[in-house]
Amino acid sequence: MIHSSVVDDVPVRWTNQPGRFGASLVFRVGVRDETFSTAGITHLVEHLAFSGAPVPNHESNGEVALGITEFTFDGTPTEVAESLNAVCESLSALASGRVDESMLAKELNIMEAEGQTSPVPPEMAEALTNHYGLSGPGLAFADEKYLDRLGTEDVARHAATYFTRGNAVLVCSAEPPANLRLPLPDGPRRPLAAANRVGSPGPAEYVSGGTELVISFKIPGNADGATGVDNLVQQSLERRIHEGLRRQHGLVYGAACSSVTVDDDSSLFVATVDVAPRNVAEVAGRVIDELRALRDTGITPEEVDRFAANLSSDRAEPGSEQMEAYQCAVSELCGQRPWFWKDFAQSLETYTPELTAKHLAGLESTLLVGLPEESIPEEVDERTGVVFPPRHSETKTGLQGEVYKRGLLARFAGAPADARLVVGQAGVELTLFGATTAVHWEGIVGMERGQFDGGPELITLYTHDAFQLEFLSAWFKRGEDAVSRIRAAVPDHLQRVAAIEDD
Helix, strand or coil: CCEEEEECCEEEEECCCCCCEEEEEEECCCHHHCCHHHCCHHHHHHHHHHHCCCCCCCEEEEEECCCCEEEEEEECHHHHHHHHHHHHHHHHHHHCCCCCHHHHHHHHHHHHHHCCCCCCCHHHHHHHHHHHCCCHHHHHHCCCCCHHHCCHHHHHHHHHHHCCHHHEEEEECCCCCCCCCCCCCCCCCCCCCCCCCCCCCCCEEEEECCCCEEEEEEEECCCCHHHHHHHHHHHHHHHHHHHHHHHHCCCEEEEEEEEEECCCCEEEEEEEEEECHHHHHHHHHHHHHHHHHHHHHCCCHHHHHHHHHHHHHHHCCCCHHHHHHHHHHHHHHCCCCCCCHHHHHHHHHCCCHHHHHHHCCCHHHHCEEEEEHHHCCCCCCCCCCCCCCECCCCCCCCCCCEEEEECCCHHHHCCCCCCEEEECCCEEEEEECCEEEEEEHHHEEEEEEEECCCCCEEEEEEECCCCEEEEEHHHECCHHHHHHHHHHHCCHHHEEEECCCCC
């Protein structure tokens, strides 16, 4: 049974789980609530919150996910209550502007040592970025390039906006102790913002930075009744891939399916497949055919019965009630419909093929295929791609402005023969290797400048739809003038200087 109470205006959910007392203080803020130029700030606030509190003598941890941040503690009720109080006081101090600059510098160094973290598995993060660009859930794959630009005011603003009592929930493994206090600053709930897909509709592919085939597409959000079959679809697809593509044809090693909430109306379904590079195109086609079959003919009664048995077994596991309490509390925090074990069981009892048809209705219009680079043949037609045409920017070319043609000495700097740059009032357009990419100024989310020793500048423009425009100033006649015009058009807070090692 899940119990409810309130402590200092923070909702509390708990069960009666045996063993040590555990608690998770969860805030509705994550990577998706940052911008490309503030990526990592939620992680920084989490670090600073712990640094401002005494080191506990029991287990503790902090984690930043895509849409939530949580502080977890495991110990005696008294120990956990003291730690929760200390972390909340630390967050309140940050929100009020009491940010110690020396502590900030120290935590930035620690985060540099920790290295880049991802709120979701890398393949899912990359898929999110290709679907949603460099904003909202698409920031899951963004590098924390601007951490050294973040200051005390940025930290205070972020803490005051998101780490508040109205934007939090506490989940405990047992009834919280009477002396528990959660002295957080006041502030409203921050619902999930709507996420808009980037690029043109229809199936497309992209070059993945990983080694697995990645297939992703949009599915309904968890407020939709079809959500109840999501896990059923995942397990059915995994089993069909294992039985068909591994056991019968020997084409793959394995597959894993999952989904991630995007906003109130949608989630993203992601399937990753371990496959040899030479078989990627064939396997991609076969997996997509299986998805189409699930959509068009539904799931067999045997598959439904198998999943129902697995669900019943999972429900009987120790700790399942605590897991349900946590998941339901986080769903409510994010403004989502909570799904209980009984809801999933009901969806199986009332299953019809129409549910899977509805769940997979966005397959064709939102399908993206991530191909490992080593699986792409050298002779592939760049217009048609390996499986589908490559994902491309929706921005139309043909911007008007100052034209910078290839310089006389450009070939010594490695410029392609067709190099051409246009810088105008509306934006910038770059032509390289037969491809032209244009972006309006408002579509630029970051600019990186690097200079080789005694040489030209390397300019990288990061766009909202997750493309990069990269060139050397020496490629063009009056290239320095072009760079000056671009720097004048891009806001200063989006610009950074990067160190470049000249090989």
